[in-house]
Amino acid sequence: MSVGPDEEPLLAVRDLEVVFHTEREEIHAVDGVSFDIHEGETVGLVGESGSGKSVTARSILGLVDSPGSIEGGKIGFRGDDLTDDNWERHRGDIAIVFQDPSNSLNPVYTVGNQIKEALRIHQGIRGNEATERAVGLLEDVGIPDPRRRVEEYPHQLSGGMQQRAVIAMALACDPDLLVCDEPTTALDVTIQAQILDLLADLQREEDLAILFITHDMGVIEDATDRVNVIYAGEIVERAPTGMLFSEPAHPYTEALLRSIPGRTNAADRLPTIEGEVPTPTGQAEDCRFAPRCPYAFAECHETPPEHVDVGAERSAACLLHEDGSEEAAERTVFDGSEAVSGGDSA
Numbered sequence: 001m002s003v004g005p006d007e008e009p010l011l012a013v014r015d016l017e018v019v020f021h022t023e024r025e026e027i028h029a030v031d032g033v034s035f036d037i038h039e040g041e042t043v044g045l046v047g048e049s050g051s052g053k054s055v056t057a058r059s060i061l062g063l064v065d066s067p068g069s070i071e072g073g074k075i076g077f078r079g080d081d082l083t084d085d086n087w088e089r090h091r092g093d094i095a096i097v098f099q100d101p102s103n104s105l106n107p108v109y110t111v112g113n114q115i116k117e118a119l120r121i122h123q124g125i126r127g128n129e130a131t132e133r134a135v136g137l138l139e140d141v142g143i144p145d146p147r148r149r150v151e152e153y154p155h156q157l158s159g160g161m162q163q164r165a166v167i168a169m170a171l172a173c174d175p176d177l178l179v180c181d182e183p184t185t186a187l188d189v190t191i192q193a194q195i196l197d198l199l200a201d202l203q204r205e206e207d208l209a210i211l212f213i214t215h216d217m218g219v220i221e222d223a224t225d226r227v228n229v230i231y232a233g234e235i236v237e238r239a240p241t242g243m244l245f246s247e248p249a250h251p252y253t254e255a256l257l258r259s260i261p262g263r264t265n266a267a268d269r270l271p272t273i274e275g276e277v278p279t280p281t282g283q284a285e286d287c288r289f290a291p292r293c294p295y296a297f298a299e300c301h302e303t304p305p306e307h308v309d310v311g312a313e314r315s316a317a318c319l320l321h322e323d324g325s326e327e328a329a330e331r332t333v334f335d336g337s338e339a340v341s342g343g344d345s346a
């Protein structure tokens with residue numbers, strides 16, 4: 001896929017493979033994932049529970065633990081391949097915000113001390129200057145009365161304020177890339193919206209690149225510039241956000257969109273897709289979505305689909321879009337003349 005301007009992406013994940021070796025089986029949690037993030041853009045990674053989003057996120061930070069390991073691919077960041085054990089070198093250039101802020105905050109230290117610790121480690125800032133910076137960061141993330149809050153312990157803050165404090169800690173590293181793994185899922189809806197606004201502001205002001213991980217298509221629509229849709233360890237569609245919503249190319253994307261409450265006529269439709277994400281335990285031998293796909297035909301159960309260009313900066317891994325396929329012409333879910341123009345016929 002060609003991605004916008006020719007500039008080098010900030011992050012270039014290529015054919016990433018992460019395998020968990022459990023007693024019973026080998027789980028290919030991330031199975032050949034590739035995507036780019038350019039400076040200052042927000043890229044979404046969306047998919048149902050168990051699709052490999054968090055494992056992808058942890059891989060970028062070098063946080064995959066036993067029994068899992070990165071077994072293939074590259075993670076390019078500023079000219080280095082992080083998988084060549086370059087995480088230490090870029091520690092602080094990439095920060096992560098997890099779903100549950102209480103897991104990222106240490107209950108026995110004040111919020112201020114935790115931010116100051118990050119400032120000391122990543123920027124060598126100490127003492128009074130660090131205290132002032134910590135207050136400033138709390139202010140930047142919209143925590144009222146930051147001079148008082150900086151002295152408080154995490155339990156004295158609400159969930160939303162805790163997540164703001166975690167974001168302040170992440171910013172204390174002065175990162176280029178912020179990985180947000182379901183940062184608002186644990187928060188109630190109004191607070192969610194506030195955190196999304198905060199991230200959007202920060203991105204504009206700090207020119208941060210953000211990888212935004214969620215299972216919520218509504219959040220993807222609000223928060224991202226481009227989207228990668230992941231299913232059972234594989235990216236099945238990538239597209240600019242607006243296009244993904246107006247013309248989904250992959251049946252899985254279509255199903256995710258239909259699952260957004262309020263987007264379909266049936267008012268109280270269940271916000272789920274029937275069936276479950278399969279656990280990838282070996283090489284893909286078919287389309288992993290085929291068992292749940294309303295458009296699947298015989299070949300879908302026999303061949304793993306390759307990514308095919310379905311327009312500018314868009315691709316989908318679906319046989320419906322393979323050039324030359326009869327079904328493609330008849331049954332394509334992607335409406336428009338560009339749909340089958342760029343595909344490599346197999």
Ligand SMILES: Nc1ncnc2c1ncn2[C@@H]1O[C@H](COP(=O)(O)OP(=O)(O)OP(=O)(O)O)[C@@H](O)[C@H]1O
Nearest residue numbers: 020027029048049050051052053054055056215279
């Ligand atoms: N520690 C582990 N041991 C064994 N398997 C694991 C482990 N962590 C993850 N996996 C496997 O990797 C798959 C992907 O997990 P991951 O946490 O990336 O999903 P996710 O897309 O982030 O889902 P969610 O939306 O629920 O957070 C899991 O379904 C599981 O099979």
Ligand code: NI
Nearest residue numbers: 053054055181
């Ligand atoms: Ni997750």
